[in-house]
Amino acid sequence: MSGQKHAIGIDIGGTGIKGGLVDLETGELLSDRIKLPTPEGGEPDGIVEVTKKIVDQLAAEEPDAPVGICFPAIVSHGVTLSAANVSKKWIDLHAEDLFEKSLGRDIHFVNDADAAGYAETSFGAAKGKDGLVIMTTLGTGIGSALIYDGVLIPNAELGHLEIDGHDAESRAAYSAKEREDMSWEKWAKRLQKYYSTLEFLFTPDLFIVGGGVSKNYQEFLPLLDLKTPIVPAVHRNNAGILGAAALAVKG
Ligand code: BGC
Secondary structure, eight states: OTTOOEEEEEEEOSSEEEEEEEETTTOOBSSOOEEEEOOTTOOHHHHHHHHHHHHHHHHHHOTTOOEEEEESSOEETTEEOOOSSSOGGGTTBOHHHHHHHHHTSOOEEEEHHHHHHHHHHHHSTTTTOOSEEEEEEESSSEEEEEEETTEEEOOOOGGGOEETTEEHHHHHSHHHHHHTTOOHHHHHHHHHHHHHHHHHHHOOSEEEEESGGGGGHHHHGGGOOOSSOEEEOSOSTTHHHHHHHHHHHHO
16 A cells, blocks of 8 residues: 555544545645544444445545545554543444444554644654654543554553552543643643653653644643653644554554
C-alpha cells in the first residue's frame, strides 16, 4: 500500500466521529472535515453505522484511498480490549473485523492517542525528531503514545499510571480540572506530578501535549518545571484523523 499519496482518516470519540481525506505528504486535509455525533451509548452497531456514512462520503471522492480508524481503547490485533467513553460492549470485541465487514474494505485500526502521536511525528511538533517522544492528550482521560526514532510503540496506557494511589487520569486529565473547578495553577501542580513521574520513568527527549485544552498551553505549560522540553501539539482537532490516515499506509 505504500506509494499511496492520500488516505482516509477516521477519529472515533465519545461525543463525535470525525473524518477526512488526508494528503500524506503534507498532512493537509484534502476534503472538508466531516463530523457526526456519536450515537447515544456509544454501542458498536451505532458507531459502525455512522463511520460507514462518513467513509462512504469520503470514498466517493477517492474510492481506492486506504482507510485508517482510531478509537479510544487499547487495540491489539484488531480487538478492542478496553473502552473509554463508549459502551463496554466494545471490550474484547473483534472491532477491526466488524468495521471491515460493514465497510466492505480493509482498514487499519489503532488507539486514538497513538494516532495523534503519529500525526505529530509525521506532520507536527515531533517531525524529524529522533529519540523518545511521549505524546499525551489531555481530555476526558489522558491518552498517550510512545514514539522512538519515528516508530510508534502502540498501546502505552500511561494515563492509567498509578500515582499516589490514584489512576493518574482521574487527577490530571482536563476533565478533572473542570470537575473540580481547579485554577490553572492548581491543575499545573497535578500536571507537574504527572509529567515528573513520566520523566523519571522514561527519560524522554520530548513531551507533546495535545487535546483541546492545549490551545491554552500558555496558561499551564510555563508553570511546569521539567528537564524535558514540553511543547503543545500542532494538530489538535485533526490529529486523530491525520495519524489514522498516515498509519493506514504504514500497514
Ligand atoms: C484510554 C486510552 C485513550 C485515552 C484517550 C484513556 O482513558 O484508556 O485508551 O487513548 O483515554 O481517549
